[in-house]
Amino acid sequence: MRLALWLMPNKPSVARVYINDIACLASGAKAYVAPKGKGVVLTVSDPSIAGEVQAALVEAGIMKATDTLAKVPFARFESRVQVPGKPGGNTAKPRAAARSMPGTRDGEASALDLSSIPVPDPVVLRIDHREPEALFAAFKGLTNVTVERVELPLGDIEINGKYIIERKCCTETTGRTDFEASVVDESKRLFFQSEKLRLEEGIVPIILLEGNAHENSCGMLVQAVDGMLSYLLTIQKMNVLTTYNLSHTVYFLLKLAAHDRSGLGYEPPLRGKKPRQQQDQLIFVLEGLPGVSAGTARKLAVRFGSLAGLVAASEEELLLIPGMGPKRVAQVRAVLFGEGSS
Structure with a gap:
């Protein structure tokens, strides 16, 4: 069993001790005690297991089987609150307060x-x-x-x-x-x-x-x-x-x-970080052509060696490249030469 202390933000007099890591609590279910009079009141998100939660408190030695929650002091639960990695002690920071500390996302x-x-x-x-x-x-x-x-x-x-x-x-x-x-x-x-x-x-x-x-x-x-x-x-x-x-x-x-x-105030890049090596730079550029995958771009780069080589290639030469069918060749040439564009 693990106990966690929570204090209400801006009103630390409102406190709870959450009861965690017990078998009867399903994933997402919650159980906690809050001070009431000289004792505590137990709240469980699934009231049908309240008896099992109380039995777990007895098994953990926090209360006796003969105790009633109305007479168990809240300080007894606070004294069992643990700091992760340090057994015992009540020096754990409240959850809400801890989350709002500098260095946290909150x-x-x-x-x-x-x-x-x-x-x-x-x-x-x-x-x-x-x-x-x-x-x-x-x-x-x-x-x-x-x-x-x-x-x-x-x-x-x-x-x-x-x-x-x-x-x-x-x-x-x-x-x-x-x-x-x-x-x-x-x-x-x-x-x-x-x-x-x-x-x-x-x-x-x-x-x-x-x-x-x-x-x-x-x-x-x-x-x-x-x-x-x-x-x-x-x-x-x-x-x-x-x-x-x-x-x-x-x-x-x-x-x-x-x-x-x-708007954003700047023009976001269409693609990620640009490569430094010349061959990779050519492949990066070719991948931006319509319908050209990374694999096809690499084949074009190896075959033609440069953009100038690609521009000089005939339609028949482009069709010899695996992955370059008539439709894709037409799309690429439209980008390179403005063919078919209005």
């Missing part, structure tokens, strides 16, 4: 600099008034960026009048995440919201998951999360994107808005 996403995104043309972000204040504040003072606080009839964020984004928070909480609640609560909000997005014409619909939907769902199993994501993609035809946290969401929204208005 920490890297939190430190993204909006000023590094060129915005040469004006962009407009319309954000629903119910979204967090930090989302509005993040865009203040940016050149060519207009943010409007509105009541959106559809989605949470609208970018340049084209992209409609439904934002679902998946960060750790003491209960269900926003994403999980929108799937399993009686209202089934996400089903309704995605249907409205699907039926709206002239927009690009996006479901944005902010945080780790799989790890931070306290009731949905991994396969249930996968099922919902598959439904959004295949049935509802949504674009599903993910970010690490709110800071990352802000960065992504601005980059999306800038790319929509101004």
Whole structure:
């Protein structure tokens, strides 16, 4: 059994100890204890195995068979939290805090600099008034960026009048995440919201998951999360994107808005890194001709030795090369000489 401590971000008084690596927990299932009064309360994503989880705690020596969870102090679980590779001790960093540390992906996403995104043309972000204040504040003072606080009839964020984004928070909480609640609560909000997005014409619909939907769902199993994501993609035809946290969401929204208005800002190469050897350079160029595979390009390079040699070759000579049929020869000659092009 492995115990892991979690503290709620910005409110470390809210704590849990997750119970991992026990036989009765299926892949994706979760079990944790949280302090309640003088003892703890046990939460299991599959309530039918709560008794087995408690039996595993007894077997691990964390509690006695005669104990009731209401009288087992939370400190007893905290004292059994382990640092990977170090048996015993309670010096493990909280999961949420550890992920946000410098050097982690979450920490890297939190430190993204909006000023590094060129915005040469004006962009407009319309954000629903119910979204967090930090989302509005993040865009203040940016050149060519207009943010409007509105009541959106559809989605949470609208970018340049084209992209409609439904934002679902998946960060750790003491209960269900926003994403999980929108799937399993009686209202089934996400089903309704995605249907409205699907039926709206002239927009690009996006479901944005902010945080780790799989790890931070306290009731949905991994396969249930996968099922919902598959439904959004295949049935509802949504674009599903993910970010690490709110800071990352802000960065992504601005980059999306800038790319929509101004493009990438540079011309991306059509192919990968160019070779250094002359023969390989010739093959690299020949591979760019229509219908010419790497193998055929090598045969052409060996036979004709240079681009000048290929240009000077007759149609009959080209047809002698394996892989060069009449149609392919015509396509290659059209590129070389402009034959058949308008």
